[in-house]
Amino acid sequence: MKIVFVGILGLLLARSSLAATSGCEPMNLLTARNSPFARIPVMDQDGVGLCHAYTAAQLMNFQLVRAGRDPSVHPLWGGVKLAEANRTATVQVGDVPSTVHHILRRGNCPVARIRAALERLVRLGNAREIDVVGIIDRFAHQVYLRQAQEYRLRQTYDLTDQELQRLLRRAVAEQEDHCESGTLQELIPELQNLAVLRSPQMLSNLLLPECQGNLESLALPRFESHHQVPTEEWSQRISETLQRTGSPVGISYCSRFLLEPDHVGVTDRSDPARPQTNPECGPHASIVVGQRPSGTQCQLLIRNSHGNGFGPETENWRCLCRHRRSGAVVDDCQKSTHDDGQYSVEGCWVDGNRLNRNMLQTNWFEASP
Amino acid sequence: MSMSKICTLIIFYFLSRLAVAGPCEPFSGYTIKEQLCWDDQLKSWLSESCLKKKCEARAFLERPAPKVTTEAPVGGQNPATLFCHTLKLPVVILRDARGNEQSFCTFKDGSLADPNAIERHIRK
Numbered sequence: 456m457k458i459v460f461v462g463i464l465g466l467l468l469a470r471s472s473l474a475a476t477s478g479c480e481p482m483n484l485l486t487a488r489n490s491p492f493a494r495i496p497v498m499d500q501d502g503v504g505l506c507h508a509y510t511a512a513q514l515m516n517f518q519l520v521r522a523g524r525d526p527s528v529h530p531l532w533g534g535v536k537l538a539e540a541n542r543t544a545t546v547q548v549g550d551v552p553s554t555v556h557h558i559l560r561r562g563n564c565p566v567a568r569i570r571a572a573l574e575r576l577v578r579l580g581n582a583r584e585i586d587v588v589g590i591i592d593r594f595a596h597q598v599y600l601r602q603a604q605e606y607r608l609r610q611t612y613d614l615t616d617q618e619l620q621r622l623l624r625r626a627v628a629e630q631e632d633h634c635e636s637g638t639l640q641e642l643i644p645e646l647q648n649l650a651v652l653r654s655p656q657m658l659s660n661l662l663l664p665e666c667q668g669n670l671e672s673l674a675l676p677r678f679e680s681h682h683q684v685p686t687e688e689w690s691q692r693i694s695e696t697l698q699r700t701g702s703p704v705g706i707s708y709c710s711r712f713l714l715e716p717d718h719v720g721v722t723d724r725s726d727p728a729r730p731q732t733n734p735e736c737g738p739h740a741s742i743v744v745g746q747r748p749s750g751t752q753c754q755l756l757i758r759n760s761h762g763n764g765f766g767p768e769t770e771n772w773r774c775l776c777r778h779r780r781s782g783a784v785v786d787d788c789q790k791s792t793h794d795d796g797q798y799s800v801e802g803c804w805v806d807g808n809r810l811n812r813n814m815l816q817t818n819w820f821e822a823s824p
Numbered sequence: 825m826s827m828s829k830i831c832t833l834i835i836f837y838f839l840s841r842l843a844v845a846g847p848c849e850p851f852s853g854y855t856i857k858e859q860l861c862w863d864d865q866l867k868s869w870l871s872e873s874c875l876k877k878k879c880e881a882r883a884f885l886e887r888p889a890p891k892v893t894t895e896a897p898v899g900g901q902n903p904a905t906l907f908c909h910t911l912k913l914p915v916v917i918l919r920d921a922r923g924n925e926q927s928f929c930t931f932k933d934g935s936l937a938d939p940n941a942i943e944r945h946i947r948k
Binding site for chain 1: 906908920924925
């Protein structure tokens with residue numbers, strides 16, 4: 456009798472396990488033959504809150520490469536176009552669908568043009584690239600901190616001209632402490648001209664000379680997004696979309712769970728249009744590029760935009776690495792065994808059940824008819 | 825101390841440096857190329873110059889870390905590079921040989937270090 460009972464229990468457990476992982480056939484867009492990702496590098500957004508634009512650029516570049524074109528969308532362009540359309544005072548606010556929409560509607564400035572615009576400043580300042588990027592980086596970060604402070608005090612992101620100029624001079628002065636050569640003061644008038652009231656305007660003006668007259672229109676498949684999904688169904692929906700489209704799926708989620716896997720970022724979905732989130736949620740956007748069954752659940756492969764090293768967000772997960780010299784793929788690599796400079800991290804496997812509790816939105820390009 | 829002991833110590837010193845020096849790789853930006861080498865003891869990419877002479881990037885990782893906290897990341901900011909910003913170390917994004925992007929913190933002497941190592945050193 457005991458044996459029969461154990462047998463039935465085992466059968467039931469096996470069935471529930473199968474049900475949980477059904478539809479989770481192994482799939483990996485990073486390692487697939489002729490994958491567009493061979494031409495779309497891992498990105499690093501640094502301290503700039505442009506995750507929506509990085510996600511949009513990767514989703515769009517995947518479609519472009521799949522259609523036989525070059526990856527041509529630069530995240531900065533998406534951030535600037537969205538900020539212009541929404542008239543926001545910072546590029547660091549946005550969502551993936553709107554970013555995609557505005558790039559498609561207003562045209563795309565190719566990556567090479569945007570790089571040329573940044574390089575122009577390097578030559579103008581007769582400085583090392585590190586110094587010019589350093590100034591923009593310091594300036595953008597100071598503007599960001601001041602805007603955050605201003606928003607807390609007065610619910611506005613607007614800073615005065617004088618305030619922006621003060622921040623710019625401070626950024627240049629601080630950078631000069633680090634600078635071995637170059638004439639960084641020469642950059643102040645140029646950057647002041649660019650810094651017309653708002654940082655999106657500054658970036659827009661910086662890119663304008665290179666992008667004007669060189670915009671390309673992108674013909675891509677239909678773009679879709681979901682944000683009203685019951686908690687337990689998110690990973691299943693992502694899985695279905697991955698398999699149906701054969702394309703990456705953009706996700707907006709509480710990134711705190713990457714640091715603390717048991718974190719519950721979404722605390723209340725009673726109003727599906729406005730889910731309530733934990734104050735520590737840390738809203739973020741990335742792309743899902745693969746799936747695999749693991750025990751009783753489905754794991755999803757997330758490609759982040761935080762560089763390709765073993766950072767704080769990779770420590771709790773097994774990842775997909777590539778050997779730097781040979782290019783060989785090593786699956787299930789971990790910080791404890793592979794953080795030796797030989798490997799670059801290209802994605803990490805996260806538990807679908809844990810991701811479910813932190814999901815806010817998915818978006819993707821439908822398969823071409 | 826005899827001459828042979830001094831020689832042994834010198835050889836041991838260089839061998840120990842070689843043991844922690846991992847692979848080196850060129851990283852490039854818009855106009856620069858920087859050779860970075862992996863230090864397996866510090867678990868960090870460092871400018872190649874740090875292998876030959878003292879540099880601030882290595883010194884920072886070898887001495888006790890300052891007490892630093894950062895604001896919570898917003899808009900998906902890279903949590904590791906926020907430590908560079910808080911320490912007022914400019915961040916530069918370079919691409920490795922395969923084209924992947926990676927941020928680095930720049931020290932006053934121009935030497936570069938891996939933000940992930942800086943973040944771990946501070947949190948240790």
